[in-house]
Amino acid sequence: MTTKAPTSSAVRLAAETWESLFRSQVAVMRRLQAGPAFKKLPIKEYDVLFTLSRCPTGKLRLNEINDHVLLSQSSLSRLVDRLETRGLVERSIAPDDGRGILLGLTAAGQELQKEIGREHVRDIAELVAPALTADEQRELLRLTEKLQAFVASK
Amino acid sequence: MTTKAPTSSAVRLAAETWESLFRSQVAVMRRLQAGPAFKKLPIKEYDVLFTLSRCPTGKLRLNEINDHVLLSQSSLSRLVDRLETRGLVERSIAPDDGRGILLGLTAAGQELQKEIGREHVRDIAELVAPALTADEQRELLRLTEKLQAFVASK
DNA sequence: CCAAAATAGATGTATTTGCATGTATCACCG
DNA sequence: CGGTGATACATGCAAATACATCTATTTTGG
Numbered sequence: 001m002t003t004k005a006p007t008s009s010a011v012r013l014a015a016e017t018w019e020s021l022f023r024s025q026v027a028v029m030r031r032l033q034a035g036p037a038f039k040k041l042p043i044k045e046y047d048v049l050f051t052l053s054r055c056p057t058g059k060l061r062l063n064e065i066n067d068h069v070l071l072s073q074s075s076l077s078r079l080v081d082r083l084e085t086r087g088l089v090e091r092s093i094a095p096d097d098g099r100g101i102l103l104g105l106t107a108a109g110q111e112l113q114k115e116i117g118r119e120h121v122r123d124i125a126e127l128v129a130p131a132l133t134a135d136e137q138r139e140l141l142r143l144t145e146k147l148q149a150f151v152a153s154k
Numbered sequence: 155m156t157t158k159a160p161t162s163s164a165v166r167l168a169a170e171t172w173e174s175l176f177r178s179q180v181a182v183m184r185r186l187q188a189g190p191a192f193k194k195l196p197i198k199e200y201d202v203l204f205t206l207s208r209c210p211t212g213k214l215r216l217n218e219i220n221d222h223v224l225l226s227q228s229s230l231s232r233l234v235d236r237l238e239t240r241g242l243v244e245r246s247i248a249p250d251d252g253r254g255i256l257l258g259l260t261a262a263g264q265e266l267q268k269e270i271g272r273e274h275v276r277d278i279a280e281l282v283a284p285a286l287t288a289d290e291q292r293e294l295l296r297l298t299e300k301l302q303a304f305v306a307s308k
Numbered sequence: 309c310c311a312a313a314a315t316a317g318a319t320g321t322a323t324t325t326g327c328a329t330g331t332a333t334c335a336c337c338g
Numbered sequence: 339c340g341g342t343g344a345t346a347c348a349t350g351c352a353a354a355t356a357c358a359t360c361t362a363t364t365t366t367g368g
Contacts, residue, residue, distance in 0.1 A: 061316085062317065078319090094316090097316080098316095099316040100315095
């Protein structure tokens with residue numbers, strides 16, 4: 001099979017689209033991380049608590065968490081050290097794989113996640129809801145999910 | 155005037171939308187920065203060269219650049235130090251404001267930006283173009299631009 | 309079953325980042 | 339004007355991050 005060469009206009013469109021997605025993320029993230037909630041805990045550390053809180057089993061492998069954040073493996077390992085030192089998460093050995101580490105929230109971790117989460121969600125809503133109609137938000141959600149799914153499958 | 159209280163479903167939609175936008179950015183960025191082009195220059199440093207290359211006058215104030223990247227003022231100052239040491243950019247004093255610094259690309263900086271840029275754009279196209287139709291990309295572009303414009307105006 | 313390769317995570321170490329602060333210039337107001 | 343506060347950028351220093359490497363476990367191929 002031959003792979004069709006992309007036209008230069010198609011390449012340009014993709015580049016512009018990514019550029020805009022990236023810049024909008026920068027703009028929103030800048031505002032969000034300036035919120036007072038993240039004086040208590042840096043947003044990257046909160047994100048790990050959040051990810052754990054969303055997980056049905058309550059526990060995740062470090063390498064699974066690593067897929068969700070833009071950090072190197074060693075940086076995540078140390079970030080988790082900090083969370084563990086503060087008593088917000090607990091490491092345990094994965095039952096089915098002796099190399100793996102399962103991470104779970106402690107009661108204090110759940111508490112802090114919810115506390116920060118409430119404020120964070122408010123901030124998000126203040127920033128995103130007035131910018132786009134509900135239909136536009138649903139479409140943006142759909143498109144970013146589709147993009148993410150494609151990238152993950154590649 | 156009374157500000158309408160957002161419904162909880164509206165808050166939830168905004169939060170989910172942002173979450174998806176953010177994760178898609180993480181997924182794409184992870185791939186892009188793993189590209190071989192960014193062995194030569196970290197992607198954050200490339201981004202500054204790119205921003206300068208797009209600018210009509212060829213020069214930008216540091217604080218303008220700072221609005222486009224997710225870095226503190228001091229981190230950008232040091233990033234520019236590194237670029238300057240490598241001979242890729244030049245600092246000059248802003249003519250209309252003695253406090254300000256104008257940053258411009260050197261010939262070597264332009265060269266390297268183009269070189270990395272060609273490969274980078276190819277990588278973007280490979281990741282984004284097959285994921286979404288042209289119409290979907292245009293819509294994603296429109297929505298992220300709208301979001302960014304709102305956030306910037308706030 | 310065993311040896312070799314692969315994978316998960318931790319750790320030493322150099323680099324990058326951010327916070328607090330410093331210096332210089334500018335803008336405003338009496 | 340003159341002085342007070344604001345703005346733009348740089349810098350000292352502590353913290354976070356990445357790269358290379360290490361250990362331990364699992365997987366694979368003979």
